[in-house]
């Protein structure tokens with residue numbers, strides 16, 4: 169299949185690949201109803217209206233918390249508590265309890281749909297809500313509409329409907345609500361679909377997703393010089409509701425970043441159990457891939473699904489190329505017990521001008537954004553690998569300012585191509601020395617232009633120089649975890 173077609177397909181998916189996702193419904197609490205009551209005691213057998221207002225419904229909030237690793241365990245329906253109803257003696261209803269949805273850091277929240285605020289004076293909306301609406305008489309329709317809006321004093325519903333004072337109050341409320349509902353609806357329509365990228369732990373208060381409905385008004389609100397004994401109050405309003413899609417971004421300890429064809433996938437295969445695709449053309453990798461490295465007590469490593477490989481041979485070869493000091497360590501079998509693991513994430517090649525949406529763009533950088541350390545992979549055999557470095561850094565910064573600060577290491581790959589030895593050919597010492605010097609100078613230049621990053625020449629293909637890479641990755645990850653534990657990364 170054509171690479172172009174596959175790249176195009178991938179672009180349509182927005183370059184997103186996620187391990188975990190979930191659809192949830194969120195409903196903020198309904199407001200409590202206002203109360204119709206009148207104050208009475210021995211001195212005032214026929215006292216003033218005293219119904220309290222309803223309490224507001226509880227909000228639904230979201231918080232990204234460190235330490236969570238999965239979306240499993242989050243309920244599919246989350247409801248804010250209903251506000252309490254008002255009651256006599258001017259007692260207002262209690263505010264409903266909020267619900268806080270706790271999600272792992274790295275969750276992306278996207279709105280799928282939003283509940284409509286129903287306007288009880290909008291016949292079209294009511295017709296959509298009640299299938300039988302069209303068959304009702306105008307009186308029945310009024311009755312249904314009033315049910316959504318009003319609370320009546322016991323047995324006063326029919327009297328109220330004939331009471332001119334009530335009808336006046338209704339007209340007044342309708343006018344007020346019309347303006348307010350119009351505003352709410354406009355606001356809702358203009359508000360773009362929610363998209364939250366919770367890449368950092370939520371600081372301070374949680375983020376409100378859906379607001380609870382307002383509480384209804386108690387009957388004192390409707391009293392005036394004309395209306396001494398309002399026999400009505402209003403109901404609480406519906407809370408906001410929405411359907412949301414949650415996605416958890418891939419999380420690896422280390423993210424590989426490099427131009428197409430630099431050898432990222434080859435490196436991932438050499439270090440881990442992952443079977444990433446490798447080929448001699450650009451954009452072989454279209455999905456971020458994660459692999460696991462097993463770490464041994466002696467500093468060595470091995471892919472988790474196979475027996476450890478001995479790297480002393482490789483290191484000796486690399487030392488022969490003049491790119492590494494000769495190995496001094498011998499590996500003892502008893503050191504080969506597992507001490508820990510590292511996960512590494514391979515990625516599609518990053519292009520110059522990815523920020524202008526060339527190639528895959530850089531939406532896939534979402535998956536390395538949260539890595540504890542980033543590694544630049546460059547092709548040491550290319551004429552000016554330091555130029556590649558500049559492009560990579562620039563693209564990371566264009567995606568998110570400060571992201572390139574997470575880069576710790578430059579893997580200068582394909583060092584074998586600069587070899588001072590050619591296969592089957594013995595170079596004369598002079599020539600060999602010259603090649604060694606060239607290779608060494610290139611590495612040196614990369615180091616000078618790296619802005620203080622570690623530079624390690626390797627051959628991913630021939631598995632040379634990888635012990636040093638793993639040793640450094642181990643350090644970065646340990647440092648980052650220590651920071652987490654000491655609280656500087658966690659809020």
Ligand SMILES: Nc1nc2c(ncn2[C@@H]2O[C@H](COP(=O)(O)OP(=O)(O)OP(=O)(O)O)[C@@H](O)[C@H]2O)c(=O)[nH]1
Pocket residue numbers: 426427428429430431432433434435445446447448449450451452453454515516517518581582583584585626627628629630
């Ligand atoms: N000589 C040599 N070739 C290598 C080395 N590492 C990778 N290659 C070759 O370079 C080509 C590209 O390697 P990949 O690992 O697919 O490169 P990539 O960076 O994953 O490429 P994309 O997925 O397209 O971004 C393949 O032909 C590899 O065999 C190396 O250390 N030495």
Ligand SMILES: [Mg+2]
Pocket residue numbers: 432433434445446452453514515516517
């Ligand atoms: Mg690849």
